[in-house]
Amino acid sequence: MQAKSVSLDRGILERTAASLKAIAHPVRLAMIDLLRDGKRLNVTQIYQALGLEQAVASQHLSILKEKNILSSKRQGKHSYYYLKHPSILEVISLVLTTHEG
Amino acid sequence: MQAKSVSLDRGILERTAASLKAIAHPVRLAMIDLLRDGKRLNVTQIYQALGLEQAVASQHLSILKEKNILSSKRQGKHSYYYLKHPSILEVISLVLTTHEG
DNA sequence: TAACTATATGAAAATTTTTCTATATTGAAC
DNA sequence: GTTCAATATAGAAAAATTTTCATATAGTTA
Numbered sequence: 001m002q003a004k005s006v007s008l009d010r011g012i013l014e015r016t017a018a019s020l021k022a023i024a025h026p027v028r029l030a031m032i033d034l035l036r037d038g039k040r041l042n043v044t045q046i047y048q049a050l051g052l053e054q055a056v057a058s059q060h061l062s063i064l065k066e067k068n069i070l071s072s073k074r075q076g077k078h079s080y081y082y083l084k085h086p087s088i089l090e091v092i093s094l095v096l097t098t099h100e101g
Numbered sequence: 102m103q104a105k106s107v108s109l110d111r112g113i114l115e116r117t118a119a120s121l122k123a124i125a126h127p128v129r130l131a132m133i134d135l136l137r138d139g140k141r142l143n144v145t146q147i148y149q150a151l152g153l154e155q156a157v158a159s160q161h162l163s164i165l166k167e168k169n170i171l172s173s174k175r176q177g178k179h180s181y182y183y184l185k186h187p188s189i190l191e192v193i194s195l196v197l198t199t200h201e202g
Numbered sequence: 203t204a205a206c207t208a209t210a211t212g213a214a215a216a217t218t219t220t221t222c223t224a225t226a227t228t229g230a231a232c
Numbered sequence: 233g234t235t236c237a238a239t240a241t242a243g244a245a246a247a248a249t250t251t252t253c254a255t256a257t258a259g260t261t262a
Contacts, residue, residue: 008134012197013127019196020130024121025250026114033109043209056251058210068199077208077259085199091192095120096113098169098186126220144239157221159240178229178238 022067027052028060029092032069035083042078123168128153129161130193133170136184143179 008016023029030050035041041049047057061081064070071084083089109117124130131151136142142150148158162182165171172185184190 008131010127012200013130015200016193016196017125017127017130019199020121020125020192021249024118024125026111026118029114029118029121030109033114044207053252054209055211055253059250062210074209074258079209087195087198091121091195092109092117094188094192094195095117097188098120099113099116122219128220145237154222155239156223156241160220163240175228175239180239 019067019069022063022069023088023091025060027056028064028069031057031060031064031081032083032088032092035070035081036086036089038082038086040073040080040082042080044078046081120168120170123164123170124189124192126161128157129165129170132158132161132165132182133184133189133193136171136182137187137190139183139187141174141181141183143181145179147182 023032027050031046034046034049043054043057043061046052046061047054050057052060061070061072065072065081068084069088070081072079072081074080124133128151132147135147135150144155144158144162147153147162148155151158153161162171162173166173166182169185170189171182173180173182175181
């Protein structure tokens with residue numbers, strides 16, 4: 001079976017799906033929300049704020065970093081994480097609006 | 102557009118993650134893109150346009166329907182699918198912008 | 203260097219998704 | 233009712249994710 005051409009090509013669809021998959025997790029959404037307003041928090045602050053094991057937080061943070069949602073900067077023995085694309089918060093609020101009504 | 106700045110509770114995080122997970126798949130993104138501009142297409146039109154097996158298309162469509170991204174209306178022996186929340190397209194274009202640069 | 207704190211990584215088990223194949227259902231036409 | 237076309241669903245195998253637990257690495261201070 002042959003596909004007609006669509007406006008989004010396969011590569012774009014894959015990358016977009018990968019980004020969405022990265023944020024499509026309650027813990028990772030909570031992390032993104034926690035880092036709103038330009039906040040920069042280290043791993044300890046994040047896992048304590050969210051009530052997670054350190055290793056669990058670290059793993060989710062690295063997924064978000066790998067998928068370009070977060071960046072981090074090491075300062076001494078702390079790694080500070082922050083949103084690389086604050087517009088990702090708009091994605092969340094848009095999705096929230098689809099839950100209304 | 103301005104992002105909401107709310108602290109999200111567990112239920113909202115779960116529902117938001119579920120919605121995002123629903124669209125976080127290349128095939129389902131392609132379906133959403135295909136239904137832009139208010140288009141209403143039946144299952145045959147969709148699986149042929151995307152080069153999918155009928156059963157695969159039907160399964161992905163039902164996931165999108167179950168998660169409130171699409172609606173469908175049966176007309177005779179055809180089921181026409183359409184976007185329930187066209188704003189979901191903005192989600193995709195926002196994510197696309199995070200791939201630039 | 204040793205001890206301590208903060209963060210990252212690995213790997214197996216558990217769970218969830220995706221795909222595949224076949225079959226079931228629905229509605230129209232006869 | 234039978235047949236055909238369109239769509240939906242079931243069940244199981246395959247693939248991808250998540251969780252858990254243990255350990256490793258990096259940086260600081262003594």
